[in-house]
Amino acid sequence: MNLDFFTVLSDFDLAIIAAYLILSCLIGIYLKKQASKNLNSYFVSGKNLPWWLLGTSMVATTLSIDTPIVVISWIRDPGIWKNWFWWSFLFTHCLVIFFFSKYWRRADVITDNQLIEIRYSGTPAKYLRIFKAFYFSTFFNLVIAGWIISAFLKIFNTILGFDSTLLLVIVTFVALFYTTSSGLKGVVINDFIQYFIAFVGSIILAVCLINSPEIGGINNYFQLVKNIPEEKLMMIPSLFGNDDFMTFLIYGTIVWWSSHNSDGGGYIIQRLCSARSEKDGALGSIWFVLNHYVLRFAPWLLIGICTLIIFPLPDSGNIDNETMYPLLIRDYVEGGLRGFLIVTLLAAYMSTISTQVNWGSSYLINDLYKRFYKKNESESHYVYMSKVFTVLFLFIALMVGLYIDNIGKAWVLLWSVSSGLGFFLIARWFWWRINSWSEISALVSSVLFSIGFYLLDAFEIVTISFFSKILIIPFSILIGLCVTLFTKPESHETLERFYNKINPAGCWGFNKKSKELKKEKILYPLIQSAFLASSILFMIYGLIKFISGELTLSLISFVVGMLILIVLTRKIYLS
Numbered sequence: 001m002n003l004d005f006f007t008v009l010s011d012f013d014l015a016i017i018a019a020y021l022i023l024s025c026l027i028g029i030y031l032k033k034q035a036s037k038n039l040n041s042y043f044v045s046g047k048n049l050p051w052w053l054l055g056t057s058m059v060a061t062t063l064s065i066d067t068p069i070v071v072i073s074w075i076r077d078p079g080i081w082k083n084w085f086w087w088s089f090l091f092t093h094c095l096v097i098f099f100f101s102k103y104w105r106r107a108d109v110i111t112d113n114q115l116i117e118i119r120y121s122g123t124p125a126k127y128l129r130i131f132k133a134f135y136f137s138t139f140f141n142l143v144i145a146g147w148i149i150s151a152f153l154k155i156f157n158t159i160l161g162f163d164s165t166l167l168l169v170i171v172t173f174v175a176l177f178y179t180t181s182s183g184l185k186g187v188v189i190n191d192f193i194q195y196f197i198a199f200v201g202s203i204i205l206a207v208c209l210i211n212s213p214e215i216g217g218i219n220n221y222f223q224l225v226k227n228i229p230e231e232k233l234m235m236i237p238s239l240f241g242n243d244d245f246m247t248f249l250i251y252g253t254i255v256w257w258s259s260h261n262s263d264g265g266g267y268i269i270q271r272l273c274s275a276r277s278e279k280d281g282a283l284g285s286i287w288f289v290l291n292h293y294v295l296r297f298a299p300w301l302l303i304g305i306c307t308l309i310i311f312p313l314p315d316s317g318n319i320d321n322e323t324m325y326p327l328l329i330r331d332y333v334e335g336g337l338r339g340f341l342i343v344t345l346l347a348a349y350m351s352t353i354s355t356q357v358n359w360g361s362s363y364l365i366n367d368l369y370k371r372f373y374k375k376n377e378s379e380s381h382y383v384y385m386s387k388v389f390t391v392l393f394l395f396i397a398l399m400v401g402l403y404i405d406n407i408g409k410a411w412v413l414l415w416s417v418s419s420g421l422g423f424f425l426i427a428r429w430f431w432w433r434i435n436s437w438s439e440i441s442a443l444v445s446s447v448l449f450s451i452g453f454y455l456l457d458a459f460e461i462v463t464i465s466f467f468s469k470i471l472i473i474p475f476s477i478l479i480g481l482c483v484t485l486f487t488k489p490e491s492h493e494t495l496e497r498f499y500n501k502i503n504p505a506g507c508w509g510f511n512k513k514s515k516e517l518k519k520e521k522i523l524y525p526l527i528q529s530a531f532l533a534s535s536i537l538f539m540i541y542g543l544i545k546f547i548s549g550e551l552t553l554s555l556i557s558f559v560v561g562m563l564i565l566i567v568l569t570r571k572i573y574l575s
Helices: 011-030 039-047 051-062 067-076 080-087 090-107 112-119 122-160 165-210 218-227 244-258 266-272 278-295 297-310 321-332 337-373 379-401 407-416 422-427 436-458 472-485 492-502 523-547 551-574
Strands: none
Touching (some): 011 337, 039 379, 051 337, 080 297, 090 266, 090 523, 112 492, 122 337
């Protein structure tokens, strides 16, 4: 159906969209002077962000335009439990709160890669920093930016009924403008606005669906939800009958600690390094966890269940599950509100793409250009080149985005190519024996195994299942540990410098001089992490029981989870 743009959207819709884009540009202009002082101000906002701003920015960045697409798609097939693919990272983020948020703040770095030459030394550390900078700023980050762009086109082509490339270019230009003008400060302030716009928008869509003719209000919803197959509403899949339970176990026990995000992840680390204090980093991370796993998920969960009522499986025709979200906006939201819903999607896209290009260019400038090519230039020169790299990065990302079709598969791909690295990213903070060769061998072996599996599958030599890809993890870890034990440890001087700067918990008994530092505990923060994870899981369970119509159990579960969260947050706040 080839619809005219101005037919699909009313004048009021267009006015809302225009006002939002203008506001984003004005924020960039207003903050331009603050961001142009030096790399510190451009990439980490002068290290003075309060908890509520950095935490909301984390959520906004993860709330990409692709996220509701995939989440709702997974709710439809195979069911709610599939979201353990990203729920499992709750355990990572809990460790970040009680361990890594303060470690990264103490490291006093602009990028996470900069830590490499603090924790390690010599030629291997130098080349590891170069390799990871190229790897994460180009291949890795470009795939992320690419699937975001792909999601944009998939959504708006569905809503508008025709090719939305021109709209993509306009919106991307606006994001590029305020990102290059105001650096991370402009990104996080726009993130703050964008998150709440997107959150309100998802609530509006959920209400529209509940009140649609097919459902007819909340009372009818609770009757109709009883007709949905039980397996779609399960938080944990059935133990018998298929591979779903094994997949769930892999998500919950392996995926979260084996990826490159195991000690925070690039854009999370960037914001932790921007915190004005260790306490702000921890509180911001708790605010992120609550929003990321509970608050923003609630309307998506309800929307996903509503789609199963309106478009029941398997007789829903040939509807692509990844186009379900924009289809709902097109067909179930009236003019005026439709414009606001479109703004929420634009906000989700811009919040993530702006972070990715800012984060990606930080690697290119801080870890490559400044470190190895132009070491003694002025700060204004580095800021200028940061903007150049940002523009170049985004242009390439636009090209990549045109070739990504299945977004969910792209998520899995990025996990697999770094799945052997996570163990060593965690271990380097707690065990003195880890060296630069540990990371190099684990990362290289993960990439090579992933490429090998991909080629075997692509050329139909062997069918590579998700379970087969799990083998990458033990192989890469084994190779990394062997390399670790057969290579020299880092020098006492390097380890002592790192320990005295970070004061980490763990095995650092080699260092006699460092005993003057207050020994960091490891058991108590682990217990706190476990309690926090349980509180969030209680609340997720409460949400699932609510949409299933089990209201009493829902209330009990949610209250228990909230009480645990309040106790933990209060303790951090008062510390």
